[in-house]
Amino acid sequence: MYYNLIMYIRQDEDACWPNNCPPKTRCIVGYGNLKICIPFETPCDNNLCKNDAMCINSVKDYSCRCLPGCYGQYCELTPCSSGPCMNDGTCTFSGPVYTCTCKPGYYGNICQFSPCHVGPCQNNGTCSVSGSTYSCACPLGYYGTDCEFSPCHVGPCQNDGTCSVSGSTYFCACTLGYYGTDCELTPCSSGPCMNDGTCTFSGPVYTCTCKPGYYGNICQFSPCHVGPCENDGTCSVSGSTYSCACTLGYYGTDCEFSPCHVGPCQNDGTCSVSGSTYSCACTLGYYGTDCEFSPCHVGPCQNDGTCSVSGSTYSCACTPGYYGTDCEFSPCHVGPCENDGTCSVSGSTYSCACTLGYYGTDCEFSPCHVGPCQNDGTCSVSGSTYSCACTLGYYGTDCEFSPCHVGPCQNDGTCSVSGSTYSCACTLGYYGTDCEFSPCHVGPCENDGTCSVSGSTYSCACTLGYYGTDCEFSPCHVGPCQNDGTCSVSGSTYSCACTLGYYGTDCESKACKQNTCQNGGTCNPTGGSNYECSCPLGWYGSTCSE
Incomplete structure (x- = not known):
């Protein structure tokens, strides 16, 4: 009856087309071809x-027809039902064959391998997969990608000490003596050994081997031990003996001498050391560096000043750069050199020789914090010293030099910096870029005359026998030698070298005078006032008169 019903319904399905009945119903055609949906189930509806x-x-009932690779009722x-893919790999199959798609970091036909597979974590580190790689959780005291490092990794234990890890740090077991x-x-x-002594040890005991000249269990003694250097000299060992580095102004093996040692102060002056030199306190009426001067007859004007008498006293015309009653003052007088620098006069100005560590025109500078760079140079620190970037026209370690430094201006010309070069203000009578020219430059003095500048012009000191503004004149100037005689200066006068046939002081006389040779004879001068007559045939004698 169930089978017949199914067949009956199947026969009606075509008549119900199109079938709009919902699931688990069937369409039948009733009276008048009316399509009716009635409840209906088959075994497969709940399969x-x-x-x-x-x-x-x-x-x-029903049965299941499996696709290739699937099995069971x-x-x-x-093939994936047994969960063959390890480590959360995804299993897919095609027929009876399965394939594992591994999560990042895993590999192998069943994803059985990972970066941790080879045991990369050293020193009992715990490996865990992290993406396509791994990470190690290191035990206390170890670190690094593979826990390969520890406090002992860098070899902290010196001198053959043995390193062992202790918690998050390390401990060194030292060898004997360390x-x-x-x-x-x-x-x-x-550093128990003094004075560069060499220290060696054996176990916990050290020994000092002293450098030549030193002695004592820690090399604490030397020839300097007794303090041989006088006047604050610094003693240093030199081999088995010593040498003294004397303070400024002292010298000698033990610094026992000074500039006052030779008694430079004359006329009972009192000598005292002043830096590398000395100064004299003169007795009343004397003055000068060595108290060597008194009023004008003894040369009171210092520093090449020119002394002239003025009533009962004197006055001094000082050379450039000096001034004062006795020209005793200079640019150094006001003490321009700071920090114990030694001042010396240079032309109309001064220069300073600075003590160690100071520099600059007035020794006013020391390393960069005090502004060592002169002339607006820019200072920059370089290690333990400094360097200066100089402004245009200046150069040198401290920008202390300029084109004027080499003294290009000759003949007392005054040099001034102009940009990257210099200009010279010349003294009267001189000219040229470096004041190298004067009225004497073109050699106006003739005949070996000596030229000297005189104000804006020149004067010639003529050699003996010459005269005139340029020594252009001499006794020969007026041409005293007649008849082509050659004039030469001789002292303050002249002498004439006469041509052949002439003689006399001015070559004014002729050897062959008219009718000297008679009867048609020819006169031939032979030098000076002498002559010979060439006589015609038939005549002879000194004048052809015979």
Whole structure:
């Protein structure tokens, strides 16, 4: 009856087309071709077939037709059912064959391998996969990608000490004679040997080997021990003896001498040391560096000043750069050199020889914090010293030099800086870029005359026998030698070298005078007032008169 009903319904399905009945119903055609949806189920309507298996109805039951690779009553089993893919790999199959798609960081046919597979974490570190790589959780005291490092990794224990990890730090077991956290210390570490003595040790005991000239258990004694250097001289060992570095102004083996040693102060002056030189306190009426001067007859004008008498006293015309009653003052008088620098006069100005560590025109500078760079130079620190970027026209370590530094202006010309070069203000009578020219430059003085500048012009000192503004005149100037005689200066007068046939002081006389040779004879001068007559045939004698 159930089978016949199904067949009946199937026969009506074509008549119901198109079939708009919902699931689990069937369409039948009633009276008048009316389409009716009636409830209806088959065994496959509630089937348990899995994995896209096809349900096959039978009279009272159904069966599942599995796709390739699936099996079981309901096709519920596949090659992936046993969970072959490890580490959360995704299993897919094609027929009876499965494939594992591994999560990042895993590999192998069943994802059985990972970066941790080879055991990369050293020193009992715990490995865990992190993406496509791994990370190690290191035990206390170890670190690094693979826990390969520890406090002992960098070899902190010196001098063959043995390193062992202790918690998050390390501990060094030192060899005999060494101690300290890293076995870095020895009995010599505190530098017990003085004066560059060499320290050696054996176990906990050290020994000092002293440099030549030093002695004592820690080389504490030397020839300087007794203080041989006088006047604050600094003693240093030199081999088995000593040498003294004397303070400024003192000298000698033991610095026992000074500029006052030779008694430079004359006329009972009192000498005192002043830096590298001395100064004299003169007795009443005397003055000068060595008290060597008194009023004008003894040369009171210092520094090449010119003394002239003025009533009962004197006055001094000082050379450039000096001034004062006795020209005793100079640019150094006001003490321009700071910090114990030694001042010396240079032309109309001064220069300073600075003590160690100071520099600059007035020794006013020291390393950069005091502004060592002169002339608006820019100072920059370089290690333990400094360097200066100089402004245009200046150069040198401290920008202390300029084109004027080499003294280009000759003949007392005054040099001034102009941009990257210089200009010279010349003294009267001189000219040229460096004041190198004067009225004497073109050599106006003739005949070996000596030229000297005189104001804006020149004067010639003529050699003996010459005269005139340029020594252009001499006794020969008026041409005293007649008849082509050659005039030459001789002292303050002249002498004439006469041509042949002439003689006399001015070559004014002729050797062959008219009718000297008679009867047609020819007169031939032979030098001076002498002559010979060439006589015609038939005549002879000194004048052809015979």
